[in-house]
Amino acid sequence: MNSIPTINNIYSALEKDLKSKLNLDDDQLRKALSAMTSVFSAQLKLLYLHNEDVMRNLYPDTADTAENGGQLERLGRIRLNRNPRPATAGVYTVSLVGEENAVIRANLTFKANENSNAPSFLFVTDNETILTGSNDMIQIRSFEGGNASLLNVGDELTITEPVIGVEQVVVVESVDEQPKEAEPISDYRQTVLDAFQLEPQGGARTDYRLWAADVQGVRRVYPYVKNGDSGTVQVFVEAAEGDSTDGNGTPSQAILDEVAEVIEFDPDDTRPTNERGRRPIQAILEVLPIDLVPVDVTVTGLDTDTTAIRQSIESNLKIYLSTVRPFISGADLPQNQNDVLYAARLSAVVTDILDSGNFFTDFTLEVNGVAGTSFKFTGSNIPYLRNLIFD
Known part of the structure; x- marks a missing residue:
């Protein structure tokens, strides 16, 4: 792309051209055209900048985000059929103590206790549950997405309003869906570039990378044939920083399990079932964390x-x-x-x-x-x- 001239460069070029075309001396030019060339040069500068903006947003490696007036997400929708993935909520099973036939209503809110992993975060029930009075469990969901709302097994929460026949404190028994951070724009851009640059090949290295991109929280995967075992494909997974267990790319077991699932089967349930199989039939799959x-x-x-x-x-x-x-x-x-x-x-x-x-x-x-x-x-x-x- 040609470099953009400065306003002074444009001004000088206009001044020289007008002086030549109108056959004016320096004094006449200065009086008659100074204001006009100032206006023209500023307007032309805007046109140059606009052209640069248009050219930059033709390609995913240089396109700006929609928030900044760019076309990156549009390019992503064309190639990936999606926008950057938003942060997702965590889903948990909690145990509670209550009388038989006591009702936990839908949209009941819970607040994580101060000694939990996400103190003061709010959680909600999506469905009504009638308790049996013995070993009752319900499912709750975090209001906010991202790892800040992650609860651990054993964390306690308190119901934010009195519920007849039910004790206020509940305990997390399992993490059903781990919350995930919003997809970083840099990772989204790279996924779009991969979709443009890599072609599906029926089980080659490129396919494992394209397949793994269907899992939120994955930054990149590194597929290899296992040393000494040509029938085994090892896929090493690097997680996005915000979704890694250590902030350095180590994936959680949940992410590893999801990668294994999408390599086996396309998660796009709008496609016919017989078109969703992925893993080559002869390949043994091992999904592992990076080192x-x-x-x-x-x-x-x-x-x-x-x-x-x-x-x-x-x-x-x-x-x-x-x-x-x-x-x-x-x-x-x-x-x-x-x-x-x-x-x-x-x-x-x-x-x-x-x-x-x-x-x-x-x-x-x-x-x-x-x-x-x-x-x-x-x-x-x-x-x-x-x-x-x-x-």
């Missing part, structure tokens, strides 16, 4: 050292490490290969956020406790920032 590999970074002699600078360095290092991933031949494009972590590039990430007058004297990279200048990540190995040390 985290710790990365330790030491920045020595930082000249201007503040909490804000340290936080920016840590944030940018994590963002960069999230782009270093194993290369899957046949599922990843060669031009996107980024499976080697170089100390020099990681050092440049730190340099990029420092002011021109700030500097550091040394930079050390260790991967899994071993110092070096480059490390290649293969298989199920995923880097994460374990320690950031300032000496």
Whole structure:
């Protein structure tokens, strides 16, 4: 795309062209056309910016979100038939003590107790239940989506209004549906790109990646034929940061189970049943979590050292490490290969956020406790920032 000229560039070009066409001297031009060229140049600048905006939103890798006036979601609807997935609510089974024939009405609300995993969050019943008076269980749903409302087995909640014949406190017995975070725009964009770039091939590596994209909370999968067992396909799953169990990509068992389900069977129930089978009949499937590999970074002699600078360095290092991933031949494009972590590039990430007058004297990279200048990540190995040390 051609670069956009500045308003001064446009102004000068207009001034020169008008002067030539109207045969005016400098003084006449200055008096007669100064205001006109100022208006024209500003309007033309807007047209240039509009054209840039249109061009940028033709393609999913550069398109803005709808919130910012862009077309990313529209491109996603065309290719994926969906918008970014919103946060989902958690669903839980809770036990309660009540008399026989006592009624738990629909839309009854519960508040998580302070000692629970989600203190003060509200939950609701969707259906009416008549108690038997012995070992009664009901199902409740969180009002809000996302992991902030996640309850653990054993957490207690209190009914927010008196219910005749029922004790106020209930206890979580099981997590029926784990809440999930809204799909990050960066993950949605990558899923759209994969849908454009990868073609279904009847059980090749690309298919496992496309199939796994049907599960909310999955950032990426890495499919391989198991070493020493050509009939077994191992699919290593990386969860989105907000839906991982550790904030570094480790998936929950619920996500692993969902990935196994969508690889077996297309979840789109609008299609005929005989068109929804996916896994090749001869393939044995193993769905496994990725393996985290710790990365330790030491920045020595930082000249201007503040909490804000340290936080920016840590944030940018994590963002960069999230782009270093194993290369899957046949599922990843060669031009996107980024499976080697170089100390020099990681050092440049730190340099990029420092002011021109700030500097550091040394930079050390260790991967899994071993110092070096480059490390290649293969298989199920995923880097994460374990320690950031300032000496």
